[in-house]
Amino acid sequence: MNPDQALAGRRILLVEDDFIIADDVAAAFGSAGAEVVGPAATPRKALELIKQTERLDGAMLDINLQGDLVYAVVDALQARGVPVIFASGYDRSAIPERYADIPFCEKPVDRARCAKDLFR
Amino acid sequence: MPSDDPADVLLKQQKVLADFGSVALQSEDLDAVLTEACRLVGEALGTERAKVLEIEAGGQSLLVRAGVGWAPDVVGHVHLPMDEHSSETYAIKAGEPVITQDIRTETRFGLPDFLTDAGVVALVNVPIVLPGQRAYGLLQLDDTVPRDFDQHDIEFLRTYAIILGPVIDRLHKVAALRTSEERFRLTVETATDYAILTTDNEDRIIDWLPGAEAVFGWSAQEAIGQPAAILFTPEDREAGRPEWENETARREGHAPNVRWHLRKDGARVFIEGSVWRLHDAQGEPRGFLKIGQDVTERREADERLRTLMQNIPQLIWRARDTGDWIWASPQWLDFTGQSQEQSRGQGWLDVVHPDDRARARVAWFEAREHGGLDVEFRVRRAKDGAWLWHQTRAHPMLDSGNGHVEWLGTTNEVHVLKELQERQAVMVNELQHRTRNLIGVVSSIATQIMAHTGPTDAFREEFHQRLAALSRVQDLLSRAEQEPVTLRALLQLELDAMGATKGDGIRLDGPTVRIRPTIVQILALVLHELTTNARKYGALSDGGGRLGVEWQVRQDKGGRWLLIEWREEDLLPSAQGASTIRQGGGYGRRLIERALPFTLDAQTTYVVEPTEIRCTIDLPLDRPGQDGRHAG
Missing domain, CATH: 3.30.450.20 (PAS domain)
Structure with a gap:
């Protein structure tokens, strides 16, 4: 599937603490026809956004947010049945076992291309 | 019968005194000593009968305390009233030997019935005086035939009685000592964490004090008569420990008893104690005294500690x-x-x-x-x-x-840890090195692409300068562990890169503030944008002006905040019209106004006026840290 088509019309939460990357990815998602919720730089902001947003089709999450780990956000999203993908400079092996099934997109590959894994 | 030869009599009497002295010193039994005294004196004077009368408590009567030659119901049983008409009272009062040669001719006093019954007709009363002139009683010699006690006899009896006084006194003291020992025993009976017991020569339990019951669980009824070895563990019994302790005590007087013992219920108690040899009044061994304290709890604590210390x-x-x-x-x-x-x-x-x-x-x-x-x-x-x-x-x-x-x-x-630390340090260095190389490679690729896509010089310059700023900050970060990154260091780094020297209208003023590594990069990029802009169009440009950076830290309820005020003044009005912060896609301005609030929760202002540029950055210094907890 063409990634642009996969993302068109989707509402995607972006959690990323680096502004430069967040800005870039948000722009890429936007041009692919997705609606970006966020970006959020901290778990707290991400959780607020989840609470405030009625419809979420997916979420792309950085793991280490200035030292805070994103897993509380994963739990909140999974509780709502929202598909999640990690995007991180972390090594895959650093992720706790209970989150091991979550798709993983290594920085700094094309995030928009990665995001289609959310909707397979 | 006594010999008539005065020299023989004297020898015999001296021998009696010597014999008595040795008996008196060896024994601690008053009755035995007095009985022996009577036997020896009766034999020496050939009277066959003799007795000791003791003044009873209250001073109103005399007890036949000891004697030889009397019916069984006399010694220890007969009490004589101390009336004025008795020979006994008379002698005690006189303090002198009183002799009655024949009772039938005696006019001074009468005779008690038991003496008359025994056929006594002659007697001599010798007072016994304790040290301190305290009257103890009488030594009385009786004969069934009229008898003329001569002066030798009287002197002998006087001497004999003088010796008896201190002997009796000593035995009294021994008895008092026994009484105090008894008192001690009553005291220890109430000490229930001490097990006290005595055994006989065969080591069978005789006395079993309440403390022993508390410690070992056996009641006195159950314990008495049992071999004391039942208190030992089977291993110790097998190894002959009970016998060894008793043998040692028999030989040395006492022996240590410090070992695990067995309770009635099979549980083990650790006893710290000793075994003591006992003698009877005659100095014959009569078993053992065993005394020990239950220190199981302390012992177990000690052993736990020892186990811990020897196994960690x-x-x-x-x-x-x-x-x-x-x-x-x-x-x-x-x-x-x-x-x-x-x-x-x-x-x-x-x-x-x-x-x-x-x-x-x-x-x-x-x-x-x-x-x-x-x-x-x-x-x-x-x-x-x-x-x-x-x-x-x-x-x-x-x-x-x-x-x-x-x-x-x-x-x-910590060898493995130390090796890991060293390896980690090597790896961090390697990683920093690679990061910087990577920035170099990115820079080169950009240049090569630009070579045929034909971008502007302006792109190339901006791009390279930002990469250079990134690279510099990686250097700082790589040393952050040893050398914390301060705001002043970040500022200095960027100013140095622009070739701006201190004193050229540049003023940096603020306390030493450590910037945590996670925010160093974004802050460095912002300072780079401000510095670059000042170099090109502002206070550091050829047009001149003054640059002042002031900062201060304040405590808020959420933690510490750092307020940075960047101020460029006295600028040429024409120069700063082309500010890169405004131009260049507004990249610098976006970093200040959007990236800082987004990444750091900072509050920022950026104001450009004809002759001055002001930027304030107010950011939380401490890591928020509480973020994730809102999940619940």
Whole structure:
């Protein structure tokens, strides 16, 4: 599937603490026809956004947010049945076992291309 | 019958005195001594009958305390009233021997019935006086035939009675001592954490005090008559420990009894005590006194502690204030191959790597001042001679026993940790190196692409400068562990990169503020944008002007905040119209106005006026840290 088509019309939460990357990815998602919720730089902001947003089709999450780990956000999203993908400079092996099934997109590959894994 | 030869009589009487003296000194039984006294004196004077009368409590009567030649119901039974008309009262009052040669001619006093019944016709009363002129009673000699006691007899009896006084007094004191021993016994009976028992010569239990019941569980009824060996563990019985202790006590007077014992319910109690040899009044062995304290609880605590100290992987030791070891745990001895003696004093240094010994000594020297020891050195492993890194820590403790300070320390192998740390340091360096290289490669690729896509010089310059700023900050970050990154250092780094020297109208003013590594990069990029702009169009440009950066830290309820005020003044009005912060896609301005609030929760302002540029950045210094907890 063409990634642009996969993302068109989707509402995607972006959690990323680096502004430069967040800005870039948000722009890429936007041009692919997705609606970006966020970006959020901290778990707290991400959780607020989840609470405030009625419809979420997916979420792309950085793991280490200035030292805070994103897993509380994963739990909140999974509780709502929202598909999640990690995007991180972390090594895959650093992720706790209970989150091991979550798709993983290594920085700094094309995030928009990665995001289609959310909707397979 | 007495000999008529005065010399023989004298010899015999002297022998009697000597015999009595030896009896009196050996025995502690008053009745036995007095009986023997009567027998000897009766024999010496050939009277066959003799007795000792004791003044009873109250001073109104006399008891026949001892005697020979009397019916069984006399000695210990007959009480004589001390009336005025008795020979006894008369003699006591006179303080002199009183002789009655024939009762039928006696006019001074009458005779008690039991004497008349026994056929006594002649008698002599000799007062017995205790030290301090206290009247004790009488020595009385009786004969069934009229008898003329001569002056020799009287002197002999007087002497004899004088000896009797101190002898009786001594035995009284012994008896008093027994009484106090009895009192002691009553006292110990109430001490129930002490087990006290006595046994006979066959080591069968005779006395079983309440403490013994509390400790061993057997009641007195159950215990008395049992061999004391039932209190020993089967192993100790097998090894003959009960007999060994008794034999030792028999030989030495006492023996230690410090071992596990068996309770009635089969449980074990640890007793710290001793076994004592006992004698009867005649000095014959009559079994043992066993006394011990139940210290099971303390013992178990000790053993737990010992188990702990001997099984934890740390090497443990105790030392004096000077670093002189006084004890090393088995683990240390195993690891180093030292003996306990070798490790003592400064001996432990022998197995410390020669290069590390000075450090270890210095650490000890400083430890007293710091109240703690924390030092790393290599220790030689006996098994293979390898020098392994160990971390040693110790704290001073006041020994309550003698008031000396003693140090309890642990020495813990950290070799693997140390190696990992070293490897990690190498890896971090390598990673920083690669990061910087990568930035170089990115820079090169950009240049190559630009070579054929034909971008502007302006793109190239901006791009390279930003990459250079990124690269510089990686350098700072790579050293952040050893050299914390401060705001001043970040500012200086960017100003230096622009070739701006201090004093050229540049003023940096603020306290030393450490910037945590996670926000260094974004802050550095922002400062880079501000500096670049100042270099091109503002206070650092050829047009001139003044740059002042002031910062301060304040405490808020959410933590510490850092307020940075960047101010460029006296600018040429024409120069700053082309500010890159405004132009260049507004990249710098976006970093300040959007990236800082987004990434750091900072509040920022950016104001450009004809002759001045003002930027304020107010950001939280401490990591929020609470973020994730809102999940619940």
